[in-house]
Amino acid sequence: MSIDALKNALPGYAKDTKLNLGSVTSTSQLTEQQLWGTVLACALATRSPRVIAEVAEEAADYLSAEAFEAAKGAASIMAMNNVYYRATHLIGDETYATLPAKLRMSIIGKPGVDKVDFELWCLAVSAINGCGRCLESHEKVLRESGLSRELIQEALRVAAVVNATAATLDAEAALSPATV
Numbered sequence: 001m002s003i004d005a006l007k008n009a010l011p012g013y014a015k016d017t018k019l020n021l022g023s024v025t026s027t028s029q030l031t032e033q034q035l036w037g038t039v040l041a042c043a044l045a046t047r048s049p050r051v052i053a054e055v056a057e058e059a060a061d062y063l064s065a066e067a068f069e070a071a072k073g074a075a076s077i078m079a080m081n082n083v084y085y086r087a088t089h090l091i092g093d094e095t096y097a098t099l100p101a102k103l104r105m106s107i108i109g110k111p112g113v114d115k116v117d118f119e120l121w122c123l124a125v126s127a128i129n130g131c132g133r134c135l136e137s138h139e140k141v142l143r144e145s146g147l148s149r150e151l152i153q154e155a156l157r158v159a160a161v162v163n164a165t166a167a168t169l170d171a172e173a174a175l176s177p178a179t180v
Helices: 002-009 010-024 032-046 049-059 065-090 115-129 132-146 149-175
Strands: none
Touching: 002 010, 002 049, 002 115, 002 149, 010 132, 010 149, 032 049, 032 065, 032 149, 049 149, 065 115, 065 132, 115 132, 132 149
8 A cells, every 4th residue: 555655665763754644544533535635635735756656546546536636626726825825924914915816716616526625625735835824714614614623633633744754755865875
């Protein structure tokens, strides 16, 4: 299995990441679609070719074609939105928050999967990309839709662990004598 391949590739110093990767993908209370869409969207957000390839292979076993595409869409739209909304927030002038974004975001309204699942994936990607404004917005929608804080936390844990896996494996590849 591909998650197993990632776990086996993690070095000894990343034992916690290895154990957490196994845990978040095998003991989750999220639905199968919520979990694997989150894992896939987060893998894409890391931009790590190895993690993306391994996760995509396994996620394809759990996600419909529509859900697979929607998870990719969540990573893509958040790559744009997280930069825009983080920047307008960090500038510190609230006037920017009142200006129309003028960015096309139709996938958010019509993602092709259950809206709660898509929002969850957007939240997890926003955690990796570090956009507080997007985190607040997606968490609010999820809570208003009835998703518990515990399930939202699970998606955040997935984001943290997938990101740590990518950071560790990419660092190891960069430090490898074969890449010098």
